[in-house]
Amino acid sequence: MQNLQADYTIERFIETCHEHRLKITPQRVAVYKALVRSDRHPSADMIFQTVKKDFPNISYDTVNRTLLTLAGIGMIDIVEVFGGPKRFDANRKDHHHLHCTKCGEIIDFEYREYANLSVPKEIAEKFQVTGKRVVLKGRCNMCQPKH
Amino acid sequence: MQNLQADYTIERFIETCHEHRLKITPQRVAVYKALVRSDRHPSADMIFQTVKKDFPNISYDTVNRTLLTLAGIGMIDIVEVFGGPKRFDANRKDHHHLHCTKCGEIIDFEYREYANLSVPKEIAEKFQVTGKRVVLKGRCNMCQPKH
DNA sequence: GTGATTGCAAACCTTTTGCACGCCA
DNA sequence: TGGCGTGCAAAAGGTTTGCAATCAC
Numbered sequence: 001m002q003n004l005q006a007d008y009t010i011e012r013f014i015e016t017c018h019e020h021r022l023k024i025t026p027q028r029v030a031v032y033k034a035l036v037r038s039d040r041h042p043s044a045d046m047i048f049q050t051v052k053k054d055f056p057n058i059s060y061d062t063v064n065r066t067l068l069t070l071a072g073i074g075m076i077d078i079v080e081v082f083g084g085p086k087r088f089d090a091n092r093k094d095h096h097h098l099h100c101t102k103c104g105e106i107i108d109f110e111y112r113e114y115a116n117l118s119v120p121k122e123i124a125e126k127f128q129v130t131g132k133r134v135v136l137k138g139r140c141n142m143c144q145p146k147h
Numbered sequence: 148m149q150n151l152q153a154d155y156t157i158e159r160f161i162e163t164c165h166e167h168r169l170k171i172t173p174q175r176v177a178v179y180k181a182l183v184r185s186d187r188h189p190s191a192d193m194i195f196q197t198v199k200k201d202f203p204n205i206s207y208d209t210v211n212r213t214l215l216t217l218a219g220i221g222m223i224d225i226v227e228v229f230g231g232p233k234r235f236d237a238n239r240k241d242h243h244h245l246h247c248t249k250c251g252e253i254i255d256f257e258y259r260e261y262a263n264l265s266v267p268k269e270i271a272e273k274f275q276v277t278g279k280r281v282v283l284k285g286r287c288n289m290c291q292p293k294h
Numbered sequence: 295g296t297g298a299t300t301g302c303a304a305a306c307c308t309t310t311t312g313c314a315c316g317c318c319a
Numbered sequence: 320t321g322g323c324g325t326g327c328a329a330a331a332g333g334t335t336t337g338c339a340a341t342c343a344c
Binding site for chain 4 (some may be wrong): 171172190191192207211212215231232
Binding site for chain 2 (some may be wrong): 297298299301309
């Protein structure tokens with residue numbers, strides 16, 4: 001997973017914020033860093049718990065609003081879930097998801113063959129597609145029924 | 148959308164309930180029917196509003212619990228969302244989703260070419276895949292930026 | 295009859311909102 | 320300085336839980 005994060009730099013973060021007229025605050029930087037460092041699609045609360053260690057005074061609200069703001073400008077993603085709190089992702093690489101229907105975990109994977117997924121013509125005409133993802137559902141390693 | 152629903156019969160519903168030792172109650176039948184008739188991935192509350200017309204005494208709880216129970220035995224699906232309440236789907240056909248990042252709508256589509264999506268070998272070894280879905284993100288017809 | 299299911303109410307968790315203060319540009 | 324962003328507190332929305340009464344089998 002480590003290499004997935006190579007593309008992120010704080011400089012880039014600052015640049016993108018400027019483009020969108022967003023102020024650079026220590027809180028925003030901290031939230032973004034925490035998200036980039038995680039590979040577990042954390043919820044706002046998980047990020048909050050992490051950031052609080054360095055920023056004891058930060059509020060949950062700020063974390064949540066920052067995540068929504070960053071998602072709004074496309075700097076991070078909101079990940080599809082099957083219930084429960086929103087989960088976020090700073091992984092900008094083309095990747096796909098395994099979803100365990102038992103424990104709810106969402107696991108990233110990359111797969112070249114999915115890169116060229118075509119979009120049906122009728123859809124491309126009406127719908128401006130900005131992202132494609134394959135979601136595989138099933139039971140993860142830990143949740144397989146034992147015999 | 149009409150044809151998507153052809154496969155559903157109450158007989159089948161009853162049969163599956165029996166297999167799983169679930170009792171057939173009027174509430175369960177009503178909830179299931181309401182879901183089958185909808186093509187909009189309704190939330191528990193949307194189903195509740197519908198069923199209430201015929202069943203003024205049904206409680207939101209019963210609706211919600213019924214949906215979770217049916218999802219638990221695989222008779223219906225919980226649909227991936229990007230925040231907000233759980234959404235359900237009784238469409239058992241192989242289909243895929245358009246997700247509008249603006250209004251949040253999730254739209255079904257079918258596409259033959261996605262039927263044969265391969266699963267990476269490393270994943271097939273560890274992960275018991277029970278479903279595959281392509282999720283396209285973007286702006287729907289209504290939400291396209293106007294010029 | 296008996297155990298599963300329902301309806302109700304309270305509790306819980308996440309997200310949203312309004313506002314005054316403080317900080318970044 | 321001006322306005323955006325933060326922290327706080329309250330409200331709103333969705334989901335879960337416990338329990339007594341009821342219903343399907």
